[in-house]
Amino acid sequence: MSLKDIINNNLTYWVSADGPERDIVLSSRIRLARNIEKLNYPNRAKPAERAEVTKRVIEILSRQEQVKLHYMDVNDLPVLERELMVEKHLISPIHAQEGSEKGIFLADQENICIMINEEDHIRIQVLMPGLQLGKAWEIAGELDDLLEGKLDYAFSEKWGYLSTCPTNTGSGLRASVMVHLPALNLTNNIAKMLGAVSQLGLAVRGLYGEGSESVGNIYQISNQLTLGHSEHDIIDNLKGVTKQIIDQEKQARQLLLQKMEFKVKDQFRRSLGLLKYAYQISSQESMKLLSNVKLGIDMGIIDDVDSGVLSELMVLIRPAHIQKIEGKELDETARDIKRAELIQARLNM
Amino acid sequence: MLCQRCNQRDATVHLTKIINEEKTELYLCEKCAQETGQIPFNNNPFSFQNLLSGILNPELSSIDSVQPELICDTCGMSYKEFTKKGLFGCADCYETFSSKLDTLLKRIHGSNYHNGKVPQRSGGNLRIKKEIEQLRKELQLAIEHEYFEKAAELRDQIHGLVEKLEGE
Ligand SMILES: [Zn+2]
Numbered sequence: 001m002s003l004k005d006i007i008n009n010n011l012t013y014w015v016s017a018d019g020p021e022r023d024i025v026l027s028s029r030i031r032l033a034r035n036i037e038k039l040n041y042p043n044r045a046k047p048a049e050r051a052e053v054t055k056r057v058i059e060i061l062s063r064q065e066q067v068k069l070h071y072m073d074v075n076d077l078p079v080l081e082r083e084l085m086v087e088k089h090l091i092s093p094i095h096a097q098e099g100s101e102k103g104i105f106l107a108d109q110e111n112i113c114i115m116i117n118e119e120d121h122i123r124i125q126v127l128m129p130g131l132q133l134g135k136a137w138e139i140a141g142e143l144d145d146l147l148e149g150k151l152d153y154a155f156s157e158k159w160g161y162l163s164t165c166p167t168n169t170g171s172g173l174r175a176s177v178m179v180h181l182p183a184l185n186l187t188n189n190i191a192k193m194l195g196a197v198s199q200l201g202l203a204v205r206g207l208y209g210e211g212s213e214s215v216g217n218i219y220q221i222s223n224q225l226t227l228g229h230s231e232h233d234i235i236d237n238l239k240g241v242t243k244q245i246i247d248q249e250k251q252a253r254q255l256l257l258q259k260m261e262f263k264v265k266d267q268f269r270r271s272l273g274l275l276k277y278a279y280q281i282s283s284q285e286s287m288k289l290l291s292n293v294k295l296g297i298d299m300g301i302i303d304d305v306d307s308g309v310l311s312e313l314m315v316l317i318r319p320a321h322i323q324k325i326e327g328k329e330l331d332e333t334a335r336d337i338k339r340a341e342l343i344q345a346r347l348n349m
Numbered sequence: 350m351l352c353q354r355c356n357q358r359d360a361t362v363h364l365t366k367i368i369n370e371e372k373t374e375l376y377l378c379e380k381c382a383q384e385t386g387q388i389p390f391n392n393n394p395f396s397f398q399n400l401l402s403g404i405l406n407p408e409l410s411s412i413d414s415v416q417p418e419l420i421c422d423t424c425g426m427s428y429k430e431f432t433k434k435g436l437f438g439c440a441d442c443y444e445t446f447s448s449k450l451d452t453l454l455k456r457i458h459g460s461n462y463h464n465g466k467v468p469q470r471s472g473g474n475l476r477i478k479k480e481i482e483q484l485r486k487e488l489q490l491a492i493e494h495e496y497f498e499k500a501a502e503l504r505d506q507i508h509g510l511v512e513k514l515e516g517e
């Protein structure tokens with residue numbers, strides 16, 4: 001198999017498929033936290049109780065034809081497979097660790113992933129490419145109805161869905177978008193934007209960086225409040241703010257072209273040059289350069305590479321993916337060399 | 350962005366503090382965060398829980414000495430342990446700790462009432478109540494527009510639902 005085929009085989013739906021506003025919004029995610037009445041929550045449950053959760057959910061999901069899901073016990077999965085799922089943002093790092101009765105239900109397309117016995121008994125997650133919060137909510141809601149038809153959820157009239165952590169109480173809904181905001185960063189507007197967004201009940205965090213810093217200008221924006229607001233309002237609020245951020249980012253891109261045309265053009269091409277000819281490269285440096293290249297593509301300055309490179313490569317260049325593609329364990333230096341090779345193969349696709 | 354305390358190093362720690370229902374945002378560098386004891390800085394995935402227990406604990410220390418400790422009969426979780434972990438042990442913890450939760454949930458969410466989806470099975474009467482509310486609005490409209498037949502129909506529906514509520 002050629003490296004190109006291997007790359008294509010390792011791409012998950014949300015990184016490779018197209019979606020609305022895909023130039024700036026890489027993905028949309030909906031997560032619902034649900035628990036079953038009369039069973040202790042995972043942090044307090046005995047193995048038998050955790051097994052009961054698994055049993056009940058498997059029973060429901062195996063007897064329906066609405067959506068095809070495969071069940072996996074985390075302990076049965078090789079460590080590398082679990083890490084791949086973390087790198088694809090399908091499961092949390094905590095869920096990837098060995099533990100009793102931790103389960104995963106995954107759709108073929110990997111756009112649906114249900115975690116069993118993570119922090120809550122059930123966490124329904126739907127991941128879509130581009131800005132598709134409404135669609136993701138629809139899919140998650142249908143799955144929720146399907147489970148709820150057979151399970152007695154822990155629910156109170158006053159407080160809604162009784163989640164394990166009080167920060168999820170109420171709707172149990174976490175809606176988020178992953179956005180690429182290089183121009184806001186280059187024009188020094190990112191801090192202002194972060195501040196404004198957090199005034200609106202939303203949380204921003206940088207991806208692939210520590211705290212609010214981001215490597216590769218990728219940020220995740222999500223609702224912080226879950227109680228007192230309807231799911232519809234939470235999603236609408238996030239969607240509205242995301243649209244404004246898209247506008248701001250587009251304005252910043254215009255500004256870059258007006259004020260620093262030669263400088264940014266030079267920077268984009270240098271970044272592409274480094275990525276094309278480096279012999280070894282770290283993931284941090286790759287992310288920085290890929291962000292520049294994507295901006296160059298989206299601004300029409302680089303035209304021989306397609307816009308999907310960033311979302312595809314930001315997952316493919318991570319350690320587990322590189323080792324999966326290479327078919328063996330690699331140390332850091334070996335990974336850096338392989339990473340450069342992989343990026344070059346993808347840039348030429 | 351730069352650290353708000355020293356204005357020198359990059360702010361890598363983003364803190365949302367809720368004090369007396371006032372939300373403050375803090376952006377600090379790792380060093381300042383440590384020096385001011387804002388959070389025990391480490392890469393522990395549970396550090397968020399520590400942060401949360403910071404929100405919960407000040408309240409606890411004052412009340413704790415006066416009131417007997419609340420303990421959930423079902424899972425054995427005490428309120429003290431809950432504030433440390435930031436996690437409920439079971440659904441009944443909510444009921445057991447209810448005297449403290451209104452304040453707590455309001456601090457976190459700015460609200461202490463659910464206003465979203467209601468499940469068919471465990472939603473109990475809430476679904477019916479919401480339906481009655483909706484029908485009453487329609488009834489009002491029907492009367493305003495003098496659709497009397499429609500109004501009579503709606504009235505019957507509402508009666509039916511109210512009876513169902515009272516019967517349960
Ligand atoms: Zn500082």
Ligand SMILES: [Zn+2]
Pocket residue numbers: 421422423424425426437438439440441442443
């Ligand atoms: Zn309990």
